[in-house]
Amino acid sequence: MPEQVKKRLAEEIKLLEHELTTELPAEIKKAVALGDLSENAEYHMAKQRQVFVNARLGQLKKRMGELAMVNLVNIPNDKVGFGSHVTVFDSSKDEEIKYQLVTSEESDVAKGLISTTSPIGRSLLGKQVGDTATVITPNGKRELEILKLLTIHDVADGE
Incomplete structure (x- = not known):
């Protein structure tokens, strides 16, 4: 990427x-x-x-x-990081949402590509499956529970 x-x-x-x-x-x-x-x-x-x-x-x-x-080697294997595909449950919307963390140049919210520097991206970084990330938005706080995680290493390995 x-x-x-x-x-x-x-x-x-x-x-x-x-x-x-x-x-x-x-x-x-x-x-x-x-x-x-x-x-x-x-x-x-x-x-x-x-x-x-x-x-x-x-x-x-x-x-x-x-x-x-x-340096992609420094990206963790078991936590959300750059390139991760993350499925979260948004309790405020009562729905599952899939995101991929990308660079700001690649971000496209409509496609689920969010920047690692966006509020959602920053809140997800370093989290693991089962963790809950709190995102502060103009409409208030959102709680995102991490349901599934594929790191950039998993994706590269073809999982």
């Missing part, structure tokens, strides 16, 4: 670096040629885009560094 995310991030970094080094300088040069920069909308838009692209590149490179430090 992290490899797919890293690949997507690397592709976005490549596109943004191309825009920053090739496209934006050409736009700025063209806008400067139009004259008076104080009232030149094209120039100001290109400069704003340049600031945004620089900031986004910084974020992406930082995230790549964080993902490079993920």
Whole structure:
């Protein structure tokens, strides 16, 4: 999973670096040629885009560094962690729900893919089958009892 995310991030970094080094300088040069920069909308838009692209590149490179430090060996075999498939019983909704803990880039609540940094993800981390996780939501507390757990190691082994 992290490899797919890293690949997507690397592709976005490549596109943004191309825009920053090739496209934006050409736009700025063209806008400067139009004259008076104080009232030149094209120039100001290109400069704003340049600031945004620089900031986004910084974020992406930082995230790549964080993902490079993920060591799947350190993820526990018997507790909820990154990549775990978890079936919980939500007592407030009186239903079973299945989640998979993923990176924030992969999260899609509609598909049951929740980020390890989301409130639900954080509450489940480190829990085992039979444990109850308490999640604080805008609608109040939710109690999630862990019914079934497949860790990333179980999934890799084909269980």
